[in-house]
Amino acid sequence: MKIFAPASTSSSKIAQVRAYGADIELVDGPREQSQNAAIRQSHGDAFYASHNWQSFFLQGTKTLAYEMWEDLDFRAPDNVIVPVGAGSSLLGCWLGFTELLAAGQIERLPRLFAAQPVNCSPIDASFSSGTDGPVDRVVRPTIAEGTSIARPLRRRQIVHALRNSGGASVAVPEDDIVRALRELCARGLFVEPTSATAAAAFTALTASGTIASSEATVVLLTGSGLKAPSMVAELLG
Structure with missing residues (x-):
């Protein structure tokens, strides 16, 4: 699993993600830059998992x-x-x-x-x-x-x-x-x-x-x- 997150994310949050075994890519710039990076990767087996995009x-x-x-x-x-x-x-x-x-x-x-x-x-x-x-x-x-x-x-x-x-x-x-x-x-x-x-x-x-x-x-x-x-x-x- 690959997770995109802003480079400014608190280190403790990053540690939790890594503890679950995910690969994490830190993205410079405002928060939406990491969102855009995730969306660009959303093809094939990839899925953009933002809860705000999910209707339910x-x-x-x-x-x-x-x-x-x-x-x-x-x-x-x-x-x-x-x-x-x-x-x-x-x-x-x-x-x-x-x-x-x-x-x-x-x-x-x-x-x-x-x-x-x-x-x-x-x-x-x-x-x-x-x-x-x-x-x-x-x-x-x-x-x-x-x-x-x-x-x-x-x-x-x-x-x-x-x-x-x-x-x-x-x-x-x-x-x-x-x-x-x-x-x-x-x-x-x-x-x-x-x-x-x-x-x-x-x-x-x-x-x-x-x-x-x-x-x-x-x-x-x-x-x-x-x-x-x-x-x-x-x-x-």
Whole structure:
């Protein structure tokens, strides 16, 4: 098996891939360069395995909504904040809660919020501009590598889910991600910087009054710090 990955990928993630016996080819440049390299190799016995290209993948991620509903005593939260790169977790939440609403199991959709780093925030750029198409915004390296997708395949669906639920997008500066990462770790929640983006968005949304302290809000922490321990150690000093 051959895996293509950005040269900037955390060393711990690379070690996990190699431990499973795969050959890995590191590709210089933005994340989409490794995607393009994989697509070019997709012929014969090769297969481009990106979950975002698979039509049934969201049927799996929608179980996030059902689990929240069950854990909250069969009620929907008021808000859900999700770190967004390709958007599969957010779209899964939208799909699952939409099904629960149609089945009469909840009274309304929770507001969905997409958290992205300012340095790579194409969804926020589109949502803030009132469009679901691409909007020019400078893309820079970010410590939230899991969200570093400059051209998300399902952009239109993501923006629709935000608007349909009454939610919004949040673009988070790098310093705020580090601050949130430190606070989460101090609480015993060892997450990778990508997850800390959602926590930083929660802080921004409560500070602006968009989310009230009386509301039930779920912040999705999607990745363990064990995926990037060296980066976390360096960021926290």
